[in-house]
Amino acid sequence: MVFKDKIKLAFQDAQVRICAALEAEDGLGKFSVEEWNHDSGGGGITRVIQDGQVLEKGGVNFSAVEGEIPGFMKNHVSAESTHFFATGISIVLHPHSPLIPIIHMNVRYFETNGGDAWFGGGIDLTPIYVVKEDAQQFHLALKNVCDQFDTEFYPAQKKWADDYFFNQHRNETRGVGGIFYDYLKPADGKFSHDALMNYALELTKTFVQVYVPLMAKYKNESFSAQQKEWQLMRRGRYVEFNLVYDRGTRFGLETRGRIESILMSLPEYASWKYNFAPTDNSPEKDTLDMLKKDINWLDLI
Amino acid sequence: MVFKDKIKLAFQDAQVRICAALEAEDGLGKFSVEEWNHDSGGGGITRVIQDGQVLEKGGVNFSAVEGEIPGFMKNHVSAESTHFFATGISIVLHPHSPLIPIIHMNVRYFETNGGDAWFGGGIDLTPIYVVKEDAQQFHLALKNVCDQFDTEFYPAQKKWADDYFFNQHRNETRGVGGIFYDYLKPADGKFSHDALMNYALELTKTFVQVYVPLMAKYKNESFSAQQKEWQLMRRGRYVEFNLVYDRGTRFGLETRGRIESILMSLPEYASWKYNFAPTDNSPEKDTLDMLKKDINWLDLI
Numbered sequence: 262m263v264f265k266d267k268i269k270l271a272f273q274d275a276q277v278r279i280c281a282a283l284e285a286e287d288g289l290g291k292f293s294v295e296e297w298n299h300d301s302g303g304g305g306i307t308r309v310i311q312d313g314q315v316l317e318k319g320g321v322n323f324s325a326v327e328g329e330i331p332g333f334m335k336n337h338v339s340a341e342s343t344h345f346f347a348t349g350i351s352i353v354l355h356p357h358s359p360l361i362p363i364i365h366m367n368v369r370y371f372e373t374n375g376g377d378a379w380f381g382g383g384i385d386l387t388p389i390y391v392v393k394e395d396a397q398q399f400h401l402a403l404k405n406v407c408d409q410f411d412t413e414f415y416p417a418q419k420k421w422a423d424d425y426f427f428n429q430h431r432n433e434t435r436g437v438g439g440i441f442y443d444y445l446k447p448a449d450g451k452f453s454h455d456a457l458m459n460y461a462l463e464l465t466k467t468f469v470q471v472y473v474p475l476m477a478k479y480k481n482e483s484f485s486a487q488q489k490e491w492q493l494m495r496r497g498r499y500v501e502f503n504l505v506y507d508r509g510t511r512f513g514l515e516t517r518g519r520i521e522s523i524l525m526s527l528p529e530y531a532s533w534k535y536n537f538a539p540t541d542n543s544p545e546k547d548t549l550d551m552l553k554k555d556i557n558w559l560d561l562i
Numbered sequence: 563m564v565f566k567d568k569i570k571l572a573f574q575d576a577q578v579r580i581c582a583a584l585e586a587e588d589g590l591g592k593f594s595v596e597e598w599n600h601d602s603g604g605g606g607i608t609r610v611i612q613d614g615q616v617l618e619k620g621g622v623n624f625s626a627v628e629g630e631i632p633g634f635m636k637n638h639v640s641a642e643s644t645h646f647f648a649t650g651i652s653i654v655l656h657p658h659s660p661l662i663p664i665i666h667m668n669v670r671y672f673e674t675n676g677g678d679a680w681f682g683g684g685i686d687l688t689p690i691y692v693v694k695e696d697a698q699q700f701h702l703a704l705k706n707v708c709d710q711f712d713t714e715f716y717p718a719q720k721k722w723a724d725d726y727f728f729n730q731h732r733n734e735t736r737g738v739g740g741i742f743y744d745y746l747k748p749a750d751g752k753f754s755h756d757a758l759m760n761y762a763l764e765l766t767k768t769f770v771q772v773y774v775p776l777m778a779k780y781k782n783e784s785f786s787a788q789q790k791e792w793q794l795m796r797r798g799r800y801v802e803f804n805l806v807y808d809r810g811t812r813f814g815l816e817t818r819g820r821i822e823s824i825l826m827s828l829p830e831y832a833s834w835k836y837n838f839a840p841t842d843n844s845p846e847k848d849t850l851d852m853l854k855k856d857i858n859w860l861d862l863i
């Protein structure tokens with residue numbers, strides 16, 4: 262089997278496995294399934310959960326698309342490359358409870374008919390209220406999976422996540438970060454195609470291992486109307502990031518992908534209040550103060 | 563008095579007049595007032611109403627900013643121009659009731675030390691439920707004010723609004739359109755600075771004349787939870803337009819303007835539901851079917 266078919270199948274399996282784990286912890290919601298085709302070739306399977314017990318709205322997208330290389334990508338590929346193949350999984354989950362963080366994960370593989378090939382991906386956590394222990398556990402889990410492949414992965418990819426998941430116009434990180442990587446090439450010699458595919462697949466497992474326990478930990482805790490309002494405002498920032506900066510979203514909107522699959526990342530409800538500022542010494546203010554780059558979450562406690 | 567001081571004062575007066583008219587019809591809400599300064603020179607006055615009786619959230623921004631001409635504007639100005647002055651009013655109003663449309667208005671004037679000068683602006687109406695008679699009255703009022711200056715204004719600016727207030731990724735207009743114009747230069751000979759300033763000021767009056775009656779017409783009508791949900795979803799489309807396409811918003815975010823003034827255009831609450839489609843023959847479907855370019859609203863009934 263050629264590599265692109267192998268990774269495509271592996272991602273498709275991972276999608277099924279992730280949805281099953283999330284449904285089991287949710288206990289009520291079921292993922293809907295839509296298959297779609299892209300104009301230029303290939304397509305995808307979008308799985309969305311709405312109105313679950315824990316998850317208000319969430320999507321686990323799989324896609325494997327091919328076509329001509331768009332103009333703005335030509336700097337990244339060899340002169341002989343005319344066609345690309347890209348496959349990936351994209352996840353965003355918005356729980357009902359403001360005590361459970363929003364989470365995002367993406368892993369992807371790109372290759373051309375001219376011999377280019379690279380991997381990209383990332384996971385980041387967006388708590389409505391930052392709980393230091395949870396952020397530490399999250400980063401520890403990511404570091405552990407990174408270290409199995411290369412001890413340089415975690416520090417480099419953690420920094421990249423801080424820079425990427427950042428609302429520049431507010432000078433505010435989206436959440437407590439995580440890892441982000443792109444243009445990771447098997448051709449660089451250090452890693453084979455299979456090794457980098459395994460790294461991506463390990464990340465999909467880590468995603469489940471870190472998020473399902475967070476759902477379980479907080480799903481039965483009650484929360485106040487004030488906490489819910491704060492959640493809606495933080496979701497507003499999430500919408501700002503996705504529509505203004507997120508590469509996948511902007512790429513999807515510009516290339517006229519399937520809109521409902523691209524924008525499944527937006528929450529069911531969000532809010533913007535003019536000039537809102539949390540009061541000093543409030544849990545909301547404590548969280549805002551931690552939405553900064555370059556915090557070492559591993560050592561925080 | 564030099565022209566830029568004259569128009570700045572006229573816009574400042576218009577801001578006060580508009581807020582007074584809206585407060586009077588709202589009957590409860592009062593505009594807050596914040597003055598701010600821009601890093602590069604000048605500043606503005608932001609007036610925002612929240613939790614009024616009719617208006618849930620709305621802003622009437624005045625600004626008069628100066629500074630060095632940013633790189634991306636250099637194509638539009640003469641080689642001698644190094645500094646700009648820009649003044650304008652920007653309005654977005656989000657009423658509580660889904661029966662009252664969202665409205666937007668902007669008028670602005672730009673000049674440089676190299677002798678460049680132009681006007682821009684627009685008004686557009688975004689009904690949650692399109693009422694043909696209201697759309698017709700709205701366009702008639704705009705045509706009337708346009709025709710006082712030039713009979714070519716309305717057809718040209720109506721078309722520009724259709725093209726501009728358009729969510730390309732959804733192939734859907736934001737609402738029933740209105741008018742939009744830019745780079746309208748007094749130097750073209752046909753109009754003096756004063757004439758184009760008067761056009762802008764007439765538009766601010768027309769704005770009040772068309773919108774206050776819409777508030778009055780629907781503010782005492784009750785609405786259902788289903789209508790409210792539809793409103794939140796339509797507001798989601800408004801957020802998409804403003805964050806993805808709106809020139810003023812993108813410009814403000816990129817040049818690090820005062821964020822709360824730029825994003826006052828976002829609604830207090832908005833919603834995104836995956837794969838939502840209104841049922842056939844519903845009022846929601848009727849509205850969707852009218853969110854198209856090139857409808858002649860004047861003749862519609």
